[in-house]
Amino acid sequence: MMSVTRYGRKMRKTPKNERARAKDRAWQWFSKWVRLRDCLLTMRDMEFGKCVTCGRVVHGGEADAGHFVAGRRDAYLLDPRGCHLQCKRCNQHMDGYFVEYEEVLMRRYGPAVVAELKELRHNPLKKSAEDWRELAELFRIKYNNLKETGHVPMEDRYDV
Numbered sequence: 001m002m003s004v005t006r007y008g009r010k011m012r013k014t015p016k017n018e019r020a021r022a023k024d025r026a027w028q029w030f031s032k033w034v035r036l037r038d039c040l041l042t043m044r045d046m047e048f049g050k051c052v053t054c055g056r057v058v059h060g061g062e063a064d065a066g067h068f069v070a071g072r073r074d075a076y077l078l079d080p081r082g083c084h085l086q087c088k089r090c091n092q093h094m095d096g097y098f099v100e101y102e103e104v105l106m107r108r109y110g111p112a113v114v115a116e117l118k119e120l121r122h123n124p125l126k127k128s129a130e131d132w133r134e135l136a137e138l139f140r141i142k143y144n145n146l147k148e149t150g151h152v153p154m155e156d157r158y159d160v
């Protein structure tokens with residue numbers, strides 16, 4: 001996108017806002033997909049699922065998709081292994097539930113994946129607006145498939 005400054009010099013506009021918008025949109029679809037995946041895997045239900053850290057049964061639409069690793073770094077924001085259905089109470093007191101979260105991920109994915117997820121904390125990778133747009137589309141399609149079929153594909157499953 002080109003614009004002319006008041007000095008008449010052509011400058012490339014920063015794509016920052018566009019990237020932020022695309023990232024947010026990707027996050028919205030991913031979050032919906034995570035919550036429905038976990039309702040289906042933990043309760044075999046389209047609406048209700050178990051909170052990853054306290055095990056309470058919550059409505060997917062009223063719960064969060066909570067990260068194992070805090071923050072919103074590009075490298076792990078949309079990692080399906082590091083984000084799960086979580087009640088708001090647990091998500092807002094993340095520090096207190098880190099141990100529980102880790103135990104669950106150890107069972108679901110094993111120590112290698114847990115170590116990998118922890119390493120992502122330090123990964124400075126940046127995704128472009130185009131990357132986020134592709135991810136938004138990917139998770140939009142995955143979400144719609146889940147909603148239509150109620151079936152979680154093999155590659156997205158974990159042992160509950």
Ligand SMILES: [Zn+2]
Binds near residue numbers: 052053054056086091
């Ligand atoms: Zn909880």
